[in-house]
Amino acid sequence: MKVLIAAGGSGGHLFPARQLALMLQKEGECKILFAGYKLSESPFFEKEGIAFREIRSAPFANIFPFLKALCVGFCESASLLRKFKPDVVVGFGSYHSFPILLASFILRKKIVLFEANTTLGKVNRLFAGGAKTVAIQFPVAGSYPKTFVPFLPWGGRKREIPQEEARLKLGLEKELFTLLVFGGSQGASFLNDALVKAAPLLQKRGLAFQVIHLTGKEEEKTKEAYQTHSVRALVKNFEKEMQVAYAAADLVISRSGAGTVAELICHQKPALLIPFPFAADNHQEKNGHLLADEIKGARLLLQKEASIEKIVEEIFSMIQDLSSYKEALMRAFQGAKGRKNLSEIVRSFL
Helix, strand or coil, rough: CCCEECCCCHHHHHHHHHHHHHHHHHCCCCCCCCCCCHHHHCCCCCCCCCCEEEEECCCCCCCHHHHHHHHHHHHHHHHHHHHCCEEEEEEEECHHHHHHHHHHHHCHHHHHHHEEECCCCCHHHHHHHHHCCCECCCCCCCCCCEECCCCCCCCCCCCCCCCCHHHCCCCCCCCCCEEEEECCCCCCCHHHHHHHHHHHHHHCCCEEEEEECCCCHHHHHHHHHHHHHEEEEECCCCCCCHHHHHHHCCCEECCCHHHHHHHHHCCCCCEEEECCCCCHHHHHHHHHHHHHHHHHCECCCCEEEEEEHHHHHHHHHHHCHHHHHHHHHHHHHHHHHCCCHHHHHHHHCC
């Protein structure tokens, strides 16, 4: 069995692609090849044990650079498809995968797509009609073939870590109320600034708390700000063991990327969601509405309305009723049991 995985870009695209590769390898003999734009430069692409090929591409925004890159990328992709001869091509969206999917469609390869968000991205919209199926974790509108898959992350859930054990592992106080703050795989300057400013107001209103803050690229600046206000905080650029961070937390403050929303459901962690306002097709706000308004496991606060005072107010409001948010998240998690893994779906099209 040969599977070509077309992926690139942010961690939101590459993390599930990598997880699919590991599942396919674990389940039986399978030759896997990754293809995408700038994979060798991506901090989110774990290259160990995975063959990959760079394919030229460019964002859709600038028409002439895009067309030039598309011509080169299409030729590279067609050549790769003829040499590798994949049984199935799996696309994870973003312009990084566009030339590969276009060549796969023209050469009549079997295509399976994965859409993490509540709405299809541009590339997945273009190829959904020609795909065998679009794998989704949340309800997505459209008349193309769709198959529900488990919430991210995939690959088998690890042992659920008790909160006290997780806090001990991270060097935190066992009894303190704990906030987990992060902005996705690339961080979020808005959240980094807002939470260090909100921290002293939370203290003044009598909340005894500690913070796990994953900054993306502003570790030292954020760490110094917390120290200035004498707030107990574990500040890191990135956390590979997110399961531990979630286990230690009582309340999460984050963006609402698809992977984050899925993880909040899996770990049953109430969250104050502040969507990235410039996300393509406003997909983060749509993801946030699903978790806050339909599942009722979070609160949604738009960035334009997220003053420091409003953030503090929302945090205290949620603290009053964390149990109801947890129950709603548990119902959503239980309701997704029994779904087929993406690896099973891919193998079914051989």
